[in-house]
Amino acid sequence: MNTLEVEESGIAQTKKIQLKQGIMSGFPIMLGYFPIAITYGVLAAQSGLTLLELTGMSIFVYAGAAQFMGTNMLEIGAGAMEIIIATFVLNFRHFVMSLSFMNRARSFPLRWKFPISLLLTDESFSVASVKTEQTRQPNGSYFYLGMFMTAYLSWIIGSVFGGILGDIMPDSISQSLGIALYAMFIALLVPSVKIKYRYGLIAGIAMVFNYLFSFYLDEGWSIVVSTLLASFIGIFVIRGMTYA
Amino acid sequence: MPRAFIIILCMALVTMIPRMIPAFIVERVRFPEWVNHWLHVIPYAALGALIFPGVLSVVPEKPWIGLVGGIVAIILSIFRIHIVAVVLGASLAVFFLI
Numbered sequence: 001m002n003t004l005e006v007e008e009s010g011i012a013q014t015k016k017i018q019l020k021q022g023i024m025s026g027f028p029i030m031l032g033y034f035p036i037a038i039t040y041g042v043l044a045a046q047s048g049l050t051l052l053e054l055t056g057m058s059i060f061v062y063a064g065a066a067q068f069m070g071t072n073m074l075e076i077g078a079g080a081m082e083i084i085i086a087t088f089v090l091n092f093r094h095f096v097m098s099l100s101f102m103n104r105a106r107s108f109p110l111r112w113k114f115p116i117s118l119l120l121t122d123e124s125f126s127v128a129s130v131k132t133e134q135t136r137q138p139n140g141s142y143f144y145l146g147m148f149m150t151a152y153l154s155w156i157i158g159s160v161f162g163g164i165l166g167d168i169m170p171d172s173i174s175q176s177l178g179i180a181l182y183a184m185f186i187a188l189l190v191p192s193v194k195i196k197y198r199y200g201l202i203a204g205i206a207m208v209f210n211y212l213f214s215f216y217l218d219e220g221w222s223i224v225v226s227t228l229l230a231s232f233i234g235i236f237v238i239r240g241m242t243y244a
Numbered sequence: 245m246p247r248a249f250i251i252i253l254c255m256a257l258v259t260m261i262p263r264m265i266p267a268f269i270v271e272r273v274r275f276p277e278w279v280n281h282w283l284h285v286i287p288y289a290a291l292g293a294l295i296f297p298g299v300l301s302v303v304p305e306k307p308w309i310g311l312v313g314g315i316v317a318i319i320l321s322i323f324r325i326h327i328v329a330v331v332l333g334a335s336l337a338v339f340f341l342i
Binding site for chain 2: 027028031032049050053056057060061062063066070074080083084085087088091092093094095096097098099100101102103104105106110113114116117118120122125126129130172173175176177178179180182183184185186187188189190191192194199200202203204205206207209210211214222223226227228230231232234235237238
């Protein structure tokens with residue numbers, strides 16, 4: 001074997017490892033997505049969408065809350081423009097999240113950044129934001145590809161299951177798994193807070209804002225406004241702090 | 245093409261555009277330091293907003309169940325238990341509380 005071959009197999013190995021570790025990091029998202037996607041599939045089928053339409057929504061829209069809202073609005077006969085604007089408002093928070101993560105992943109070529117950005121959800125963003133060292137590693141893009149695709153595929157497969165099989169999950173189990181994504185968010189936040197309590201302060205400020213705004217604003221706007229306000233305050237909270 | 249499918253494609257478009265624009269922004273723009281600080285803390289702010297008060301709606305008519313599940317998740321994560329085990333542990337707690 002000549003040197004070039006050794007090098008090539010070395011690179012191939014690393015890509016494979018990154019991809020595998022990414023898939024493993026996507027596992028908690030999968031656990032959270034599966035029951036929600038099944039519920040979505042069931043409700044969407046009940047509200048009169050065909051299997052093709054409800055699966056298409058999971059493939060092309062890929063945003064849990066917006067899909068629930070969209071199927072509901074279609075069912076009650078809301079206007080097309082209304083549904084589209086409501087979707088935009090609800091999903092606009094991903095712009096802020098995407099900007100944060102894309103800034104991290106700046107060094108990735110655009111042909112990687114582009115697909116990764118399209119698969120950005122609350123959950124994939126959150127996991128990616130605490131696993132940032134891969135943005136500086138060789139073949140790190142494969143890590144995020146693995147994670148984001150695991151989440152994406154489990155969302156699509158869950159929707160199809162729900163659409164075809166109907167309510168296969170017992171109520172008690174799907175209700176218990178309703179905490180799964182919140183537990184995941186908490187598990188992502190706590191270790192950072194243990195290292196820097198100031199991150200916990202920023203999260204706490206966002207919680208208070210979001211609680212207050214939830215009385216006056218739609219969920220989507222409330223999350224956007226609270227995230228923006230808390231992160232702007234956060235600039236001053238982390239002043240003088242060193243971080244990686 | 246049926247009406248529903250056209251609406252779904254438009255929903256996809258208005259969801260994809262905000263997601264992908266940042267990929268092009270960071271290609272062209274170098275941010276001043278304070279913007280980098282701001283983008284750095286966004287995940288923590290977003291996590292806070294995603295957790296609360298949403299966690300209270302796990303069982304909408306009984307907000308305390310979500311609260312207890314959340315506290316279980318906090319305790320498990322403090323002990324550095326693997327994230328999948330935290331998710332399963334909190335789900336188990338809710339399962340017994342329902």
